[in-house]
Amino acid sequence: MANHMMDFPLNTIDILKSAALRYPEKEVVSALPDGSMHRYTYADSYKRAAQVANCLKSLSVKKGDHVATLAVNHYRHFELYYGISGMGGVVHTLNARLFVEQLEYIINHAEDSYLFIDPEFLPQIEALAGKIPTVRGVIILCDEDKMPESSVFKLQNYETLIKAQSETYEWPRLDSKHPCGLCYTSGTTGNPKGVMYEQGSTVLHAMMGGGSHFLNFDEWTVAMPIVPMYHVVAWGIPFSAPLYGAKLVLPGCALSGENIHRLIEEEQVNKSYAVPTVWLTLHNYLQATGKTIESLKLVGVGGAASPKALVKTFAEKYDVYWMGIWGMTETSPLATGAILTPEMSDLSAEECYELQSSAGKPIFGVEIEIFDANGNPLPHDGVTRGDLRVRGPWVLSSYYKSEGSNSFVDGWFETGDVAVINPEGYLRVVDRSKDVIKSGGEWISSVELENAALNYPAVNEACVIGAAHEKWDERPIMLVTLREGEDYNEDDLKRVLTEKVAKWWLPDAIIVVDELPHTGTGKLKKVDIRNEYRQYLLENYN
Amino acid sequence: MANHMMDFPLNTIDILKSAALRYPEKEVVSALPDGSMHRYTYADSYKRAAQVANCLKSLSVKKGDHVATLAVNHYRHFELYYGISGMGGVVHTLNARLFVEQLEYIINHAEDSYLFIDPEFLPQIEALAGKIPTVRGVIILCDEDKMPESSVFKLQNYETLIKAQSETYEWPRLDSKHPCGLCYTSGTTGNPKGVMYEQGSTVLHAMMGGGSHFLNFDEWTVAMPIVPMYHVVAWGIPFSAPLYGAKLVLPGCALSGENIHRLIEEEQVNKSYAVPTVWLTLHNYLQATGKTIESLKLVGVGGAASPKALVKTFAEKYDVYWMGIWGMTETSPLATGAILTPEMSDLSAEECYELQSSAGKPIFGVEIEIFDANGNPLPHDGVTRGDLRVRGPWVLSSYYKSEGSNSFVDGWFETGDVAVINPEGYLRVVDRSKDVIKSGGEWISSVELENAALNYPAVNEACVIGAAHEKWDERPIMLVTLREGEDYNEDDLKRVLTEKVAKWWLPDAIIVVDELPHTGTGKLKKVDIRNEYRQYLLENYN
C-alpha cells in the first residue's frame, strides 16, 4: 500500500512530553505515607522520567524487558510509568494486595528484571528471596535518608540512582504494537492471567478514555484516581490526565474516609475514581462527621456494579454525579460508562439513577454485544441476559503466554460477564457467569440481590452466592455486614428485598458476618465465600 | 512481535456507526439552496451511508477507487463522506472555487471514477465534457423532481440511485493505512498538489481535533462548519462532530452575513468555524442591522492569520471567544490552536487577544519546530523567525503521486510558512516564505502589516506584497478595500500603521482598490496580485 501519511505511531512518552510543553505548570500532587504532600509539575516529571530511562539503560535494561513496580499512587510511580515505557521497557504493575504466593507466581511468570517498590512492601518481597531468579535488583522508592534495612536483599535507593542521570533522553519511536505495560487480572475467579498492553493501545485508550464523551478531562479538571496504579494502570488516568491537561492528585495509601475527604477539600478535587466500596467508606465518614465535599462534582465508579442506593445518596446528599463504569483488565480497562447527557435533564431523578448505576454506553472505539449459548446475538431489550463480548483496539487478543485461549471467539473477547443491554444501548452487567445462581433452571443475579439489600439502612455490605440445594440444585444465600448504630432485623430486610426482586429470588438464608473477604481491588472474593458456604444449606437445613 | 491487543484499526465508518448507537437522535441540519432546511439524525444518516455504499458497489466501484464530490456543506455530502470511505473508496473533494482548467487537471490527475455534484456546479462540469476520460458517470445531488437538464452528460439522480439500496452494508475493516480521502491544496502559491488521507489518520485527527483540548465537542455542542466540505474536509468536523455527539449545522451555500446570522439564531449554534473574512462579513452585517448572536460562544478561525482587531471586536461586541487555528491541507488540516485556558483569566484582555490571534499550541499528536536556513532549530523566544516544520500521524509523508518531494526533511514536513514560537509554546505564522518581503536583506511580514491596517476603521481588507525596488530589492506596497460609510485618508492610515510596526516597514505605496482576488477558501491570491503589481514602484516612481 502506498504510504501517504507519516508513520508516526504515538507513544506513551509523547503524552508526558506534550504535557510538559502544553501544561508545564500543571501539578501532580501526591499524598505521602507520613501525611505530607509532594507537589511537582508535568515539566518536572518529564525530566525525571528521562532520568528513570537513563537509569534503566545504565542497569542494562533493554527494549522489551519487564520492569516490575509494587507501589501505590504517587509521583515516583507516575514517572516510572513513563520512564520505563518510554525507553521501550514494559511496566509490570504488581498488585499490592495479592498473597505472597501469587506475587511469586506472577513475577516468575512475567520474568521481571528489576523491582521498584514502596518501602512498605519490602516484607512481601523479602519473603520471595531466592524464589525470583530473574530479578536482578530491588530498588526502593523513597528519599535517600529513609532507606529501610534488609538482611536478604542488597537494596538500592531510587533517588540515588536517578539523581546522577541526565534530564534528557533520546526517546525511541516505538511501533504501536510494542508492549509497554503488563497487568494481571485480579484473580477474583481463579489464577491471575497476564494482559500485555501496547504503546498504541495505551495511547488510544488515554485519548478516548479521557475524552469529552467519557472521563471528560480538561485543564479545569482536578482528577483523583483512587483506583490503584498497581492494578489496570489506575484506569489509564496517569496517561489521560496529562494528555488533556488535568491536575492529578495521587492519594498514596491514604484511603480512609478521613484522608479521602481531606484530599478532596485541600486539592479541590472535582472528579475522582474508585470502586463502589470506597464511596461507601467516604459516605460513612461524611455521615459520621457532618463534613462536606463541595468541590467534588463527579465520581467514576467501576470494577463492580454500582448500588443504586449509593448513586442516589451521592446525588441528593452531595450533589455528585455518579458515573457507572464497566471495564476489565483485559480491556485496558475502560470500555463503557454512564456519562452525563443532555437528555438526562428530561428524566426523573429515579430514571437518572437507574442509568447512572448501569455500566453505560461504549466509549468510542469499543463495541459490545450479548450472545446466547450458541453464539447468536441477543436483543437489546433491557431484560434478555446474555454472555457479554467486547472488541476494540484496546481489548486483548490473547493473554500473556497465550493462556485462556478459549476466551476468543470470532474476533470477540468473551468477558465471562452476564449482561443486558437496553434499547438505548445502556449496558448492565448483572453477574459474572461464574456467580450467577442457577435455581431450578432459572437464573438469579447475585449482584441484583446484593444491591437490593443496600436499600436497608442497617446493611453495610451484602454478598450473595449460590449454595448447593437438593431440590433446586442451587439457591441463593446472603451474607451481610452491618452498619453501626442502625437497627437490624431479618424480616425487615426481607421486606425491603421483596420490594426490589421477585419473591422466588429471596435468599434461603441470611447470615450476619463481621467481615467479608475482598480482593486487592476491593471486590468481594466470592470464590472464597463459596468455598466456605457452598454446603451451608445442606448442612444447616437438612 | 507478539500480538497482544486486537488488530482493530478504527475506520471512518466506525464514527457514524457509533454516533447512530450513542447519539441516534442527534441532528444534522442542512440549509438548502432554496432557503429551506433539511433535518435528519445520525441514525438516519448511517442508513443512507449504507445505501451509498451499496449504490457504489452496484456501480462497480472497488476498494481504493476514487470518487469525486463537488458539493457544498449539506447532508448528502456528509453521507457520501461515510458511504464512499466506509466501503473502501476514496472521497476526492473537488474545490468548488477552482477554475475549470484546474478542475480538469485535478480530476485527471486523481483519475476519478464518478462525480457526485450539486446541480449548481453542473456548468463547470459540462465544460469538461470529453476531457475527463476516467469519469464513468455524473450523479446529481438533488431531489428526483429537481433534476437539471444536460445536453452533454447522461445525468443520474442521487436519490433514484440510492433509494433502491439496502440500508445495511457489511462494512469491511480497512487497514489504518488504507486511503480514504483526497484533497488538493488551495493553489495559493502554485498548482494544487494532492494530499491523500488515510483511514487511521482521519480517525485520529477526528479524535484529537474534536477533543476537549482542541475544538472541544460534546453533546451540548451545536457546531457549524462554514469552512467548506469541498476543501480539507471542513477541518474534519464532519468526522469529529458525530464522534463526540455534537449537533451539526451545515450551511450549504448560504454564506452571506444575513444567512449565517439566521442559522446561528435558528439552530442555536454555539461554535462555528471559518476563515477570517467570513467573520468580517458577519460583523459588517451585525453592525449594519444591530442584530445579535446570543448563542454563539466560540469561533474557530484559520486558513489565514487572525486580525487582532477582529478578535477584540468579537470578544467585546459579541462575547465570542476567537480561537486562532493553524493548519494546512497537508496536516489534515488541524495542527495548532489557541484554545481557551484557565490561565487566561489572569491575563489582561489585550494579552488574551494577542494569544487568541496567534495560531496557538499543537494539538496532541502534532509536533512543530522552527528552523534556520541550515536546518538548525531556532529559539522559542517569540521574535526569532524560522521555517516552520511539522510532524505527526495526520501529517503527510508524500504528496499524491510523489510530487513536491523536497518538502520532506529528516522526518519533518517543511510547511513553507515562516513562524515564531513564544516561550509558552504559542505559534504565530508571520508569513509564507514566498510572501515575506525581503527589503535590503531584512524581512518584513506582509501579514503583520495587513493586520495593522485593520485597526483603521475605514479599511475593510488589506493586502501587502513585495514590489520590485531598485535600491532595496523589494519594498512593501499595500492594497486596501474600504468599508462603506467610514472616512478614509491615507495619512491617517499611515499614522495607525506607525503605532503597530517599525517605521521602515511602512509601505512605499498604498493603493485603494474596489476588490481583492481570493482563492476558493477565502484567501488573498497574492500570486495574482504580485503578477499585477510587482513592477508598480518601478513604473510609478521612476
Ligand SMILES: Nc1ncnc2c1ncn2[C@@H]1O[C@H](COP(=O)(O)OP(=O)(O)OP(=O)(O)O)[C@@H](O)[C@H]1O
Ligand atoms: N460496572 C460494573 N458492573 C458489574 N461488574 C463490573 C463492573 N465493572 C467491572 N466489573 C467486574 O469486574 C471484572 C473485571 O475485573 P478485573 O479485570 O480487575 O479482574 P477480575 O475479573 O475481578 O479477576 P479475574 O479475571 O482474575 O477473575 C469484570 O469482568 C466484571 O465482572
Ligand SMILES: Nc1ncnc2c1ncn2[C@@H]1O[C@H](COP(=O)(O)OP(=O)(O)OP(=O)(O)O)[C@@H](O)[C@H]1O
Ligand atoms: N492561523 C494561520 N495564520 C497564518 N496563516 C495560516 C493560518 N492558517 C493557515 N494559514 C495559511 O494557510 C496555508 C494552508 O492553506 P491550504 O492548505 O488551504 O492551501 P494553500 O497553502 O493556501 O495553497 P497551496 O499550498 O496550493 O499554495 C498555510 O500554509 C498558511 O500559509
Ligand SMILES: [Mg+2]
Ligand atoms: Mg476477569
Ligand SMILES: [Mg+2]
Ligand atoms: Mg500550501
